[in-house]
Amino acid sequence: MPQGVMVIAEQRDGEIRKVSYEVVSEGKRLADKLGQKVIAVLAGQNIKAKAATLGHYGADKIIVADDARLANYTPDAYASVIAQVVKANDPAILLLGASVQGKDLAARLSARLGAGMAQDCTAFSIDNGRLNAVRPIYAGKAYAKVTFSDNYPHIATARPNVMPMNPPDASKAAEIADAGVALDDSALKTKVADVVRDAAGKVDLTEADKIVSGGRGLKGPEGFKVLEDLAAVMGASVGASRSAVDAGWRAHTDQVGQTGKVVSPNLYIACGISGAIQHLAGMSTSKVVVAINKDADAPIFQKADYGVVDDLFKVVPALTEEVKKLA
Amino acid sequence: MKIIVCIKQVPDTEAQIKIAPGGKSIVKDDIKWVMNPYDEFGVEEALRIKEKLGGEVTVVGLGPKRVTESLRTALAMGADKAILISDPAAEESDALAIAKALAAAIKGVQPDLIFTGQRGVDDDMGIVGAALAESLGIPHFSVITKVEMAPDGKSVKCHKPVEGQTLVFESPLPAVITTQKGLNEPRYASLPGIMKAKKKPLEEKTLAALGLNPSEFGEGARKLKIVEIAPPPARKAGKIVQGDSPESKAKELAKLLHEEAKAI
Numbered sequence: 001m002p003q004g005v006m007v008i009a010e011q012r013d014g015e016i017r018k019v020s021y022e023v024v025s026e027g028k029r030l031a032d033k034l035g036q037k038v039i040a041v042l043a044g045q046n047i048k049a050k051a052a053t054l055g056h057y058g059a060d061k062i063i064v065a066d067d068a069r070l071a072n073y074t075p076d077a078y079a080s081v082i083a084q085v086v087k088a089n090d091p092a093i094l095l096l097g098a099s100v101q102g103k104d105l106a107a108r109l110s111a112r113l114g115a116g117m118a119q120d121c122t123a124f125s126i127d128n129g130r131l132n133a134v135r136p137i138y139a140g141k142a143y144a145k146v147t148f149s150d151n152y153p154h155i156a157t158a159r160p161n162v163m164p165m166n167p168p169d170a171s172k173a174a175e176i177a178d179a180g181v182a183l184d185d186s187a188l189k190t191k192v193a194d195v196v197r198d199a200a201g202k203v204d205l206t207e208a209d210k211i212v213s214g215g216r217g218l219k220g221p222e223g224f225k226v227l228e229d230l231a232a233v234m235g236a237s238v239g240a241s242r243s244a245v246d247a248g249w250r251a252h253t254d255q256v257g258q259t260g261k262v263v264s265p266n267l268y269i270a271c272g273i274s275g276a277i278q279h280l281a282g283m284s285t286s287k288v289v290v291a292i293n294k295d296a297d298a299p300i301f302q303k304a305d306y307g308v309v310d311d312l313f314k315v316v317p318a319l320t321e322e323v324k325k326l327a
Numbered sequence: 328m329k330i331i332v333c334i335k336q337v338p339d340t341e342a343q344i345k346i347a348p349g350g351k352s353i354v355k356d357d358i359k360w361v362m363n364p365y366d367e368f369g370v371e372e373a374l375r376i377k378e379k380l381g382g383e384v385t386v387v388g389l390g391p392k393r394v395t396e397s398l399r400t401a402l403a404m405g406a407d408k409a410i411l412i413s414d415p416a417a418e419e420s421d422a423l424a425i426a427k428a429l430a431a432a433i434k435g436v437q438p439d440l441i442f443t444g445q446r447g448v449d450d451d452m453g454i455v456g457a458a459l460a461e462s463l464g465i466p467h468f469s470v471i472t473k474v475e476m477a478p479d480g481k482s483v484k485c486h487k488p489v490e491g492q493t494l495v496f497e498s499p500l501p502a503v504i505t506t507q508k509g510l511n512e513p514r515y516a517s518l519p520g521i522m523k524a525k526k527k528p529l530e531e532k533t534l535a536a537l538g539l540n541p542s543e544f545g546e547g548a549r550k551l552k553i554v555e556i557a558p559p560p561a562r563k564a565g566k567i568v569q570g571d572s573p574e575s576k577a578k579e580l581a582k583l584l585h586e587e588a589k590a591i
Contacts, residue, residue, distance in 0.1 A: 076466055100489040104469045107454040111461035116550030119452045137451055141344040145554040189466045194495035204490035252509035258340045258448050259364050267590040278340040284559055288590045304565045308580055310573045318577030326585055
């Protein structure tokens, strides 16, 4: 019978990503309910020294796959290595972060292992010894509760910024083991030809703690300047509605909504966004929502914890000054 | 070049989603069905490659008869042929089963390149592309914003933005590529295109005709089972921040966010 929770951690340039600590924390909570153990797996190059921190968040054992061919993510090398580790350890539950990499790897693993997978989950529970998951569908217009067949492992990815992180306990030392799996060069068809880095310090919307987002009300690309200023003093990322992106004011990568990114920051400030259903769907799991809009009837106010009915070009710069005073 | 584009028909993104009695599916009447927006980028990219390197574009869909409309839309945009996998036994299948059916339909075509949207905007799973590649034993690249074909048509470079950077993969063909917004601007079907599409071949196949066992499909065969579908949790009513000027409202908002919401 498959046993235990396995968490596939993720590193970028040798640093373990925050979402991996969230998933290890959640894995620990689930394993405790089952009375079983958590194994974390980390793949990369020269990452063994970094792996121990996964133990501080709840991993009982850490398996490291260290290989030059794992330095950057490729679906074929990673799926091959992780599938071998999964088969050797036979976990009941396999968890990943719902990052771009985690979602991709989970999909390929699900097919390779012939096991069901639930993508981008916002809650987990154990019911009769079996994993249950809640996941937004239709970009959050509905929520599906799902469970799994008797095919193991039960695979799921967890939405970033949703699972609470355990307080790290540096005194907890997990056993660290080598994966000891083979990578067959002839099976690796893909190589990474290039890695192009974005502007330094830019946090992706899906992982941002705070987002300042703009829509039609910004009136043009130059209107986003006031949002950039507010974002800079708050340490926020800047997002945009579909209409702002389709108008060419912002890059596609900035779009929040059903055909863009689904985000769940602690604070989402929507400026000059009326709140089309497809936009609301993409930010509905944000914890605190602020709407700033001239139109008191804009649907965004229905979803906002705090609403300001006024001209954003006056409110936002004033808010920027107020936030500066708090710092 | 033989290029396949797998398309899904989904509710329009403006559609309101209502839960059907029984709580296991959504109300499907009165919904405007459209081609999955992410699949449109796949159709467009396939057509651009065909225009450059020559070849044939086949679109493949799975689902009830109404999916024919979306396949005709792709034909009107310029695709050459369509295959509809239509079988009541396939309804309510999960992504793994759907990928298996698509793989069976595609195998006969022996494509060089397969496109599909990075995810359906209905189930939001993003699994079919990878599962299809696994079934066919070929590489896949997901959420791709730029495709560069080698001039000889034998290999491809795919740009994949991940948080903070873009990975550029290089791979021999055949391969599966799942398409993301930003890849291209899909064309509209022209009137002559719409007229021509009516005469283009659209083949319908059952699971049995593809050599598949219908008992491996449908709700009973799902590896991911739906327990319940519910409306999203309601947000509690918000506060309208009061003040006699934009500045005073900003001040009050900053105070609320700092002291009450503890968000800044």
